Amino acid sequence: MNRIARSLIWTSSALAIFAGIPAHAQDAAAPADDSADIIVTGQRASLEAARNVKRNSDLVVDSIVAEDIGKLPDTSVASALQRIAGVQVQNGFNNEIQNPIIRGIGDILTTLDGREIFTGVGRGFSFQDLPAEAIGGIDVYKSNSANLIEGGVAGVIDMKLQKPFNFSKGFTVAANGRVYRGDISGETSYTGGLLVSNRWDAGDGEMGLLVDVSYGRNNFSRPISFNCDPRSSNHGPAGAANIVLPTCVGGLTDTGHNTRPQVNAAFQWQITPELQFYLDGLYTGYRSTFATNFIFSDLFAGSSITNAVAGNDCFSGLVDSGGFPTTDAENPNNRIENLCIGKSATFNGVDVLTSTQAKKQRTDQYVFGGGLKWDSDTVHLVFDGSYIQSKNANRTIIVDTAKHGASVDIIVNDGGHGTTVMQGDPLGNPDGFVFANSLFQDLSKSNSRQYAFKLDSAFDIESNFLRQFQVGLRYSDRTGTFRAVAGGPNFPGANRATLVSSVGLPSDFMVLSPDSIPYINNGAHWYTPNPDYLLSNTDDLRALYGAPAGDPAWDPTRNYEAAEKTWAAYIQGKYQIDLGGSSLIDGLVGVRLVDTKRTLDGTSRVIGAGPNNTDLFNPISRGTRDFYALPNASIRFRATPNLQFRASYAKTVARPTFGDLNPGLSLAAPGGNPNVRLAGSGGNPDLKAQMSDNFDVTAEYYFGRSSYVSVAGYYRKLKDRVAPSNSVQVINGQTYLITQPRNLGSSKLKGIEVAGQAFFDFLPEGFDGLGVMGTFTLADSEVTTPGDPLEGKELLGVSKYSYTAGALYEKYGITARVVYTWRSGYNESLFGAGTLTSPDYDSQFNKVKSNGRLDFSVGYDVTPNITVTVDGVNVNGGKYYSYFDSPAFPHDIRIDDKFYGASVRVKY
Secondary structure, rough: OOHHHHHHHHHHHHHHHOOOOOOOOOHHHHHHHOOOOOOOOOOHHHHHHHHHHHHOOOOOOOEEEEEEEEEHOOOHHHHOOOOOOEEEEEEEOOOOOOEEEEOOOOOOOEEEEEEEOOOOOOOOOOOOHOHHHEEEEEEEEEEOOOOOOOOOOOEEEEEOOOOOOHHHOOEEEEEEEEEEEOOOOOEEEEEEEEEEEEEEOOOEEEEEEEEEEEEEEEEEEEEEEEEEEEEEEHHOOOOOOOOEEEOOEEEEEEEEEEEEEEEEEEEEEEOOEEEEEEEEEEEEEEEEEEEEEEEEEEEHHHHEEEEEEEEEEEEEEHHHHHHOOOOOEEEEEEEEEEEEEEEEEEEEEEEEEEEEEEEEEEEEEEEEEEEEEEOOOEEEEEEEEEEEEEEEEEEEEEEEEEEEEEEEEEOOOOOOOOEEOOOOOOOOOOOEEEEEOOOEEEEEEEEEEEEEEEEEEEEEEEOOOOEEEEEEEEEEEEEEOOOEEEEEOOOOOOOOEHHHHHHOOOOOOEOOOOOOOOOEHHHOOEEEEEEHHHHHHHHHHHOOOOOOOOOOOOOOOOOEEEEEEEEEEEEEEEEEHHHHHHHEEEEEEEEEEEEEEEEEEEEEOOOOOOOOOEEEEEEEEEEEEEEEEEEHHHHHEEEOOOOEEEEEEEEEEEEEHHHHOOOOEEEEEOOOOOOEEEEEOOOOOOOOEEEEEEEEEEEEEEEOOOEEEEEEEEEEEEOOOOOOOEEEEEEEOEEEEEEEEEEEEEEEEEEEEEEEEOOOOOOOOOOOEEEEEEEEEEEEEOOOOOOOOOOOOOOOOOOEEEEEEEEEEEEOOEEEEEEEEEHHHEEEEEEEEOOOOOOOOOOEEEEEEOEEEEEEEEEEEEEEEEEEEEEOOOOOOEEEEEEEOOOOOEEEEEOOOOOEEEEEEEOO
């Protein structure tokens, strides 16, 4: 803390010099409101409000306001964020939008009413857990200033809950309900909410109290079909030479439901015109029960290959002794083979398997805060204290079953995905299944708490240059605890030998899968272990597998405890130079100083260091201290009331997650199948914080009552970005693909954003309610670390192009919107060094194809207080396609559901 204080002295002295210059003109007024004589409501009013936030902000900001969210077919904050320029999202396993990234980077700091918020022991927040109805507005900061909390390399997303002072005096009640149905799940889901607010006079001031509750249930099913890793047929069953074929093929469905309760409350007391006291709290919950039902063909464990057809994609590839790609040319067991990507084949004598992964997940999030605000003519003070706790628990029980001797026909690439037919549909008959592999138990729980206090102050100054002096201080104290275990015993006796029907299990232990996969067995259902039995009778299964009753002990290599204390202080000046008329130059100059102390206690695994070459487990405690100076500077040139230009620079930082720092190495339990490469994962206690030098420029033109067009350019010079590293290791005689995080020395990201919206007021009556909106983003990224395996490659998860195009209508009580959102292909993940699908790559990536989604909503105001809406999500049936480097060898297809819904909103 003393280091921060000393570093601030010279900056405050320099700013004080400017504060002493007398003023020759008052601060220029904000641009005139073009709609002063016209009242607009609904989605147009919200878009106008968002435009004005962008226009008047000191930073590069895009916003959403509550009415905008309410008029979209969006049920969560994550869904709404995809409408903002530069924000890209993904569709999750439960058909919910999640994981927003800003300009291609996912390291985002999330705040709620200006307070840091997170889920579990991670740095990020699960936006889908917060319903859109609870939000009063969202600001997406793409450039930084000293008064923003540090922690987001990509930017900051600040969500604002509704507050009682947002509403007129008196009593306000608002209710909403929505039902929707998915084409694939075939079940009806729903959300509902109730907001009650009151605002009344109290002495010389006023008070307000608001309570908002909501509850939602989402039913989902998402089929996936996949090809496993490419592999040389020269190392598989006899009958095919020099062909690249998948190690295995299969698919899965995630089928189940989740529920989300939410309660938030806020109290505001305006004690005097200058002084306000406030208290607020939030609870969000997430409960999910679902099953991942697998169907799987263990191709390379078969006895022979027939009918193999090679394609025209041929090249030379370096393979290891198992036929997998490698870059290790020095190993005498590795060799170069002339290979062609296969088109189709029949594998004979194959074990075909089903697997049920029965899952229960729970998250509970609590946020409490309060403080004081002083807002006079020249002095603005805010003291805020907050407490956040996030608890998470996951439970997964897995049982595999198999049948022997099947013949499996595969098409490697059938229009962008693989197709599989098991001759005779053996898995459609409940008889003859045997137990396979282990009783796998994957259990975890986490708990993270944070106390935070901050003081923000701003002092208006009469000067012809420095108009406001800002200084602030923040302290946070966060802890995180994580416990996990994964693995379990194999079934007694030989693997894949004991009949399921021979051990006395109930007759309904094997059940038909609730859903099917169109590209496997022509869409037939298959028999698989009953997920309800797995969760409700786990101890019976443990006894069957020879394991003790009760949950297994936590795995020390997965466990960790973390503590992090951070002091931050900032100083910032807001300047303005009047140029005459409406023209001016203004901006910010500041610095944020951050001192972080962190300790992490875990257990490391040292391979082969124990007696008889066993692994040795050592407790490890790692303490680190980091100091960051994060300067920022910005300038805005307002040429006319409607035309302005910006330029800014800021240094940002993102700390490693606690899990990435965990020194433990976790290995999957061997399942007895030598043809499937096992996986392991671990952390890296030597990870550094990611740093970025951010440069932004914009040109913005505002016209009409609610229209604008803007062009932005950005450049990010990234240092020590965290990326996964894959390596093949032989541990205790088993081959594992180990994934651990590492720092990339340097990388860069640059791009262009174009955004705009316009309403056609000049059209004839009835057509003058039409409008359009759109965004376009170009993100060009590259790893620039010399000698790095990823040098010259794009950053993972970054689409080079993305856009949103929408048409709007609002007239005669009708509110309509149709929006198409699209992103180009990108490298999603790295499987390892070497590839057997393209001669142009020395690393094997999972590449995702471009994808777009069309959403719409049409609402009608039945009365001034009641609105009914129908909507559709992904009505074009957009799907996820991925492939191994070459489109000729698909990886998987994920069938995203279409949803159609209806809702009603009531407000009095």
